[in-house]
Amino acid sequence: MVAVTPVLDAPRELAPAGRRRVRVWRGLALGLAAVYFLLPLATSFWFTVHNERQGFSLAPYPRILAAEGFGTSMLLSLGLAAATIVVALGLTLPAMLAVRLGAPRLRPVLEVVCTLPLVVPPITFVSGIGTVLRSGPDLLATTPFWGTLMAIQDERFPLVLVLAYVVLALPFVYRSLDAGLRAIDVRTLVEAARGLGASWPYVLLRVLVPNLRSAITGAAFLTLALVLGEYTVAALLGYRTFPVWIVTVAGSEGQLSVAVSLLSLLIIWLLSLALSGAGAGRRRSS
Amino acid sequence: MTAGVEFRGLRRMFGRTVALDGLDLTVRPGELMALLGPSGCGKTTALRCVAGFEHPDEGAVVVDGEDVTRRPANRRDTGMVFQSYSLFPNLNVRDNVAFGLRVRKVPAARRHARAAELLELVGLPTHGERYPHELSGGQQQRVALARALAPEPRVLLLDEPLSALDAKVRLTLREEIRRLQLDLGITTVFVTHDQEEALSVADRVAVMREGRLEQCAPPAEVYDRPATPFVAEFVGTMNHLPGRLSSGEVTVLGMTLPVEGPLPATPEVDVLARPEAVLLTPDPDGEGLVVTSSFRGSSARLRVRLGDLEVLSDVPGHDTVRLAPGTRVGVGLVRRPVLVAGRAGES
Known part of the structure; x- marks a missing residue:
């Protein structure tokens, strides 16, 4: 230990000039990264609160809540x-x-299958889904699946979007879970x-899931961000999901749409924090 | 409580590799049986067949008279300690130990009391609130042992539980395992490739090779009277001295000694002799020359050149002065029956 300490400390001791250079x-x-990420946000914010006629005003923000379609589209996306x-x-972890x-x-x-959606452009993907949905009713008209096909397109909760989003999210979910599984034996x-007598469901829920909490939380973050930002398929x-609503609003009210985009970023960030906090809290309590 | 374990003609293939080739072995109730053998000899596969993590292609595993061959692992009532640290990282030590009881829906108060009792037994009474990452390797294996014992299994299975630990901890822990096993009287199967470990803790040692049993006997018998040249070679160190068979006796180093065990077909044989059976006498006209001496405390191992041969001999530590390297010595063997094998390179 005594012999090792100076060796470990040596690079720090070696040159104050070197340390300054590293700093x-x-x-x-860090500055460049901050400019890259924060400058667009800051200018967007400035655009939402300032115009030449009125000067500085926070008015667009309270208007968001009252805007038609905000609540329903946000709830649908969530x-x-x-x-x-x-x-x-539920599909990926057991597989x-x-x-x-x-x-x-x-x-x-499995890895190739799960990462394949990354190389299929969403536009191609959605045109395939569109073709199936258009030709499906004729083909399935005489079978019980006709009802199913109609049900998954219900506007109040379009399950077809969930199925599409699951495919789009597979690469991120796979990567996150794979990293978690590699970290444990x-x-x-x-x-x-x-x-010790545990059944398979007990092993999954009481042993594996708790030890994969970070990976599962990570997969959930990424899926949440993907769904709240996905425009093409919807x-x-x-x-009319949240991103579609934002684009619709952008056509008529520029300031309001940018304010909504900023707000949605904030909401995703807060939800991610909440998920992360829940994961960390459970880790501590367990 | 204690149960015997029988391996009846177990056969298990992995692709074209034969892991178990008709293994027959009986572990008596309350006995500690060590499965000893080189890597790939099938000892771990045999253990996993008892645990239910492997299923034999042929044969049966019988525990306490019941055929459990096709029973799922969670209904076999065995406790297992693994080679790698297997504690649940999300649970503290107390909850790890109580895991098997929780699965069995034992009330919290009773399982906590049992966990405390087991932690006391493995010498970690104050570690209940710690998490696995806060423990040393030796402590983790003690907790794993306590966890395996908590549900009072019929059989305890130990799969090289000491191999990841440093030498000093290994020594202490193997003695503790033996003490616990004797106190609880639990039937135990202990897989190891370390002969010293096997010989020091087991009631009987089963030496395996290529999926088959070579010999099953008490440690002293395995060491002193190996049933086959493989066992003789694998357990302990063995000198190969050229000898000649004649009328059931062998002539070696100018001595004629009785032979035990199977007799090779050819008269030219290798006589197998332990280093402690090789006797050295300082003699200026002796044929042997001490080449090196490695001191081991109470004894020393000498390497002696004898013509084209090199012979190992263990002598008492205080003899290293009169048998220093460079000393000429006469070489002989202790007068007792010896094991012989066909001369290497001859059929």
Whole structure:
């Protein structure tokens, strides 16, 4: 220990000039990042609160809440996000565990399948869905699936969007869960729990999920952000989700639409913080 | 409470690799049986067949008279300690130990009392609120042991539980495992590739090779009377001295000694002799020359050149002065029956 300490401290001791240089570069990198991210936000904010006729005014912000369609589109998007998170995790986690424990050789196959949506442009994806939805009713008219096809397009809660978003979210959910699974010895934990008498659902819910909380939370963040920002699929299928509503408003009220965009960023950020806080809180309490 | 375990003709293949090739073995109730063998000999697969994590292609696993071969792992009533640290990272030590009881829906007060009792037993009574990452490797394995014992399993399975620990902790923990096993009288199967570990803690040692049992006997018997040349070679260190068979006796180093065990077909044989059975006498005209001496406290291991051969001999520590490197010595063997094997390179 005594011999090691000076070696570890040596680079710090070596040159105050070097340290200064590191500090300068660090500050420069942080400054550039801050300019890149914060400048557009600051100018957007300035655009929403200032115009040449009225000068400075926060009026667009209270107007958001009263704007027609804000509440319903926001609630729809949040509901779709929640459903997408549940379905994506419910499909991906058991599949990844099954492959990891029972058929490790299939891992590359699962990885390719889950990351494939990244290389399919949303426009191509939605045109495929559109074709199916258009031709489906004729093909399925005489089968019980006709009702199902109609139900998933219900405007109050279009399940077809959830199905589409699950596919779009798969790469992010897969990556996040894969990182979590790599960090723990899944096989040993499962065998230890099984050997102690735990059933498979008990192992999943009481052993694996708690130890994958960070990965699951990360997957949920990314899915939430994706759904609250996704425009192409919803717009082309004709649903009025939050991003579609923002674009609609932007055509008539420029200041209001930018204010809504800023507010939506803030909401996503707050929701992400809440999810992260919940995860950390549970980790502490467990 | 205590149960015997029987491996009946277990056979298990992984692709074309034979992991178990008709393993027959009986572990008596209350006994600590060590499964010893080189990597890939099938010892861990055999243990996992008892735990229910592997299923044999043929044969049966019988625990306490019940065939459990096809029973799921969670209904086998076994406790297992793994080679890698297997504590649940999200649970503190007390909850880890009480996990098996919680699964069995034991009331909280009773399972906490049992966890405290077990933690006392493994010498960690004050560590209940700590998390696995706050413990050393040795402490984690103690907790894993307590966790495995908490539900009072019929059989305790130990899969190289000490191999990730440093030498000093290994020594202490293996003695504690033996003490606990004797106190509780629990039937235990202990898998290890460390012969010293196996010989020091087990009631009987089962030496395995290529999925089959080579010998199952008490440690002293495995060491002193190995049933096969493989066992002789694998357990402890063995000298190979050229000898000649004649009428059930072998002539080696100018001595004629009785032979035990199977006799090879050819008269030219290797006589297998432990270093402690090789006797050295300082003799200026002796054929042997002490080349090196490594002191081990109460004893020393000498390397002696004998013509083209190198022979190892263990002598009492105080003999290292009169048997220093460079000393010429006469070499002989303790007079007792010896094991012989076909000469290396000959059929």
